[in-house]
Amino acid sequence: MRNKIQLLNDTICAICTPSGAGSISVIRISGSDSKKIALKLFKASCNSEDLKHRMVYFGNLVHRGEIIDESICIFFSSPNSLTGQDVIEFHTHGGFVVPNTVLNTIVDLGARIAEPGEFSYRSFINGKIDLLKAEAISTLIASQSEASARCSTKNISGAITKKFNNLRQLGINLLSEIEARVDFPEEEIPQFDKNSIEEEFQNLINQSNLLMQTYRRGRLIIDGLRVLILGEPNVGKSTLLNSIINEEKAIVTSTPGTTRDLLDAQIIVDGKKIVFSDTAGMRITTNEIENIGIQKAKDQVDYSDLVLIVMDSDINIKLVDQKFDFIPRGKKIYILNKCDIYGFDKKWKIENELIEEGVEYIKISAKKNINVDLLVEKLPELSKMGDNLDSDEALLTTERQVRHLRKGIMSIQNSLKLFNDGSPMEIVSFEIREFLNEIGKITGEVSNEDIYDALFSKFCIGK
Ligand SMILES: Nc1nc2c(ncn2[C@@H]2O[C@H](COP(=O)(O)OP(=O)(O)OP(=O)(O)O)[C@@H](O)[C@H]2O)c(=O)[nH]1
Ligand SMILES: [Mg+2]
Structure with a gap:
């Protein structure tokens, strides 16, 4: 994307709708030549010589004397358009041939095919959206659950931007308090209420930390609960x-060591996404392939929110704990399986031990599909992140936001320490500026081309 920054004034085009059979296809053009190209291609049914801003026209797309298709044409005049540039939209019939013929003709007439996310990038550069909104649009398009879509829509509406603007304002207030004292020689610094400035620092740190804490929920909503x-x-x-997803996806046999690789499957429960990973059975083996699978399973623990430890016989808890000591306690849920054989009423010895230790467990029969639904329903709650999943508040949703906010918090904490140590005000204010700089990177006010590349290239073409 970066090498296209200089080319912001050329005219780009793309098919915005998914390819394949469909009733309508939308082809978008953005740039200074949009209208000129449209007028060469589009012949309105009414005798219109020109296209007026936000008016909808019906007519034919004609190239070299041949009608390509009937089409609706809408013109959005700069700066009141999606990208801030002149924008044309053609709504043609769907399918593969018509939209691609129209697109190729537009290219023949002088436009260039857009890079993924290039329309959004132009919107951002022309001040139509900030980076947070761009990210929210990206997560909305990729949303697979209602919760994720709701969270993204909330952030598109500007709720998350407001939170960062609030932090920035607190930072600016603090900076002006400190900078008012920068130009004075040390012995002449005017009197000030040290406690109240300290309180302002603390308030900014607390508010930043509160926002930071929303990331766990945000990530869970957008990426889903990983089990x-x-x-x-x-x-x-x-x-x-297989029982959870109601499909014979994983191979099941009575031979131990059947599963070798990780196998993911996802479901939506109450509008929330849960991703399950089946793994190779843990055992000591000389089989190289199986060992790779076992290592992969272990590595996956860090990326999981919950770990279901499945057992099919009444083993001593100490042995189980020893075997699975690499899993943090808070993530573990014990699954006592094959209860159809042993009977659900028969109490396993391990149950008493688990109750004593306050560890969650559930008795099921995976094969007969007994209590499996119950287990799945309990997972969001057991993950201890379920309570606020439906919450309407703005949440951090990307690693990028977290990275910059974390750096910002470190700067502001440094600044407070320097302030308390009586360091020169220039140094105290430098750290506050660093904080503001990080907030600016989050919203996009401070430019960072690497981020643009990473962010906008994730968008689909036509967005
Ligand atoms: N009776 C009964 N048999 C079960 C139950 N769950 C699994 N089995 C049987 O246990 C055997 C092993 O099942 P798998 O699902 O392949 O076990 P796994 O843990 O994936 O095994 P690996 O992939 O080898 O690690 C099969 O014969 C299943 O039919 C259950 O709830 N009740
Ligand atoms: Mg298996």
Whole structure:
């Protein structure tokens, strides 16, 4: 994308709707030649010589004397358009041939095919959207659950931008308090209420931390709850995965060591996404392929919100804990499987131990699909992140936002320390400026071309 920055004034075009059979296709053009190109191609049914801003015209797309298709044409005049430039939209019939013929003709008439996300990039550069809104549009398009779409829509409406603007304002207030004292020689610095400035620092740190804490929920809503299924071979992990998704996706056999690789499957429960990973059974083996699978399963623990430890016999809890000691306690849920064989009423010895230790467990039969729904329904709540999943508040949703906010918080904490140590005001204010700089990078006010590349190239073509 970066090498296109200088080319912001050329005219770009793309098909904005998904390819394949469909009733309508939208082809968009943006740039100074949009109207000129449209007038060469589009012949309105009414005798219109010109295209007026935001008026809808019906007519034919004609090239070299041949009608390509009937079309609706809308013109958005700069700066009141999606990108801030002159924009044309053709709504043609859908499918593959018509939209692509129109697109190729537009290219013949002088436009260039847009890079992924290039329309949004132009919107951003022309001040139509900030980076937070661009990110929210990206997560909305990729949303697979209602919760994710709701969270993205909230952020598109500017709720998250407001939160960062609030932090910036607090930072600016603090900076002006400090900078008012920068130009004075040390012995002449006017009296000031040290406590109240300290309070302002603390308030800014607290507000920033509160916003930071929203990321866990934001990530969960956007990416989904990640649940890893672990256990010894043959305990019924793959059967459980199949039972959850109601599909024979994983291979199930009575031979221990059947599953070798990670296998993901996702479901939506109450509008929330949950992604399950089936894994190779944990055992000591000399089989190289199986060992790779076991290592992959272990590596996955860090990326999971919950780990289901499946067992099919009444093992001593100490042995289980030893075997799975690499899993943080808060992530573990014990699954006592094959209860159809043992009977649901029979109490396993391990149950008392689990109750004593306050560890969650559930008795199921993966094969007979008993209590599997109950388990799935409990997961958002058991992840301890379920409570506020439906919350309407603005949440941080990307690593990028977290990275800059974390740096900003470190700067402001440094600044407070320097202030308390009686360091020169220039140094104290430098750190506050660093904080503001990081906030600016989050919203896009401080330019950072690498971020633009990474962010906008994730968009689909035509967006
Ligand atoms: N009776 C009964 N059998 C089950 C249950 N769950 C799984 N099984 C059986 O246990 C055997 C192993 O099941 P899998 O799902 O392949 O076990 P796994 O844990 O994935 O095994 P690996 O991939 O080898 O690690 C199969 O014969 C399943 O039919 C259950 O709830 N009840
Ligand atoms: Mg398996």
